[in-house]
Amino acid sequence: MPVTEPAELSSGWGRALVFTYGVFAVAATGRSLVQLGADAGRAPLAYSLSLFAAVVYLVATTCLLLGGRTGWRLAALAVTVELVGVLSVGTLSLVATDLFPDKTVWSHFGQGYGFLPLVLPFAGLAWLWHTRSGVLTDDAATGTDHTATPEP
Amino acid sequence: MSPWVYGAVLVLCAAAAVVLVVDLVRDRAAQDSHFVALAALELVVLVQLVAGSVALARTDRDVDGVTFVGYLVTVALVPVVGAFFSLAERSRVGTTILLLAVATVAGLEVRLWDVWGAGD
Numbered sequence: 001m002p003v004t005e006p007a008e009l010s011s012g013w014g015r016a017l018v019f020t021y022g023v024f025a026v027a028a029t030g031r032s033l034v035q036l037g038a039d040a041g042r043a044p045l046a047y048s049l050s051l052f053a054a055v056v057y058l059v060a061t062t063c064l065l066l067g068g069r070t071g072w073r074l075a076a077l078a079v080t081v082e083l084v085g086v087l088s089v090g091t092l093s094l095v096a097t098d099l100f101p102d103k104t105v106w107s108h109f110g111q112g113y114g115f116l117p118l119v120l121p122f123a124g125l126a127w128l129w130h131t132r133s134g135v136l137t138d139d140a141a142t143g144t145d146h147t148a149t150p151e152p
Numbered sequence: 153m154s155p156w157v158y159g160a161v162l163v164l165c166a167a168a169a170v171v172l173v174v175d176l177v178r179d180r181a182a183q184d185s186h187f188v189a190l191a192a193l194e195l196v197v198l199v200q201l202v203a204g205s206v207a208l209a210r211t212d213r214d215v216d217g218v219t220f221v222g223y224l225v226t227v228a229l230v231p232v233v234g235a236f237f238s239l240a241e242r243s244r245v246g247t248t249i250l251l252l253a254v255a256t257v258a259g260l261e262v263r264l265w266d267v268w269g270a271g272d
Contacts, residue, residue, distance in 0.1 A: 019253070034216075
């Protein structure tokens, strides 16, 4: 059962993660607002997915920032949804191109964003796994190895 | 919008990124020199914010004004937010955050140029 102190999820490498998620939250929100504002009917599926991605990034950013047990769980849910989203939308955008007349953040596995949307959920899951026990070892604070399994 | 501002931002980003990667490999926390580099970058993007807004008002190009100004403002905010995040982590995490901020500025700058050039 994850037991985390509020500060731990957003400190150390978590702070770098919060920054990156924050950037993507802003990017995805901006993109979806522009898309929906310009011509919402042009690509309903792609634009809905853009909006959905924006919400997922916003939830992940907020929960990572707030921390705590609930924050950890919601962040884990958001990051898992994000992983499923980028993999399925990435595949669909390549296979069923007619479904996506316009791009989303997750199209082509986030190619337009340097494939970071594909890497980010894995980094997020690794960090959540690392902080699951709530026992942050000193190596996380100094950042020597953020994927190391904490001592039991 | 002047290509010189665009070029200056990208050159500063590249220079800062090189310094940051070197210090990241050497496992150093963010240094004063890094923040000076980021301040220089911030200065240029603030100039860009003003120059870009003026250029937008004068141009007869078909530029999406809201998106363009949105990018101009976001580019100016990223180094500041990145610096604050970095100051909270006096380890190589802080250096990584500065690198992420610089990469974000470079990425946004490329998009900014796309938005400006959309009227061509």
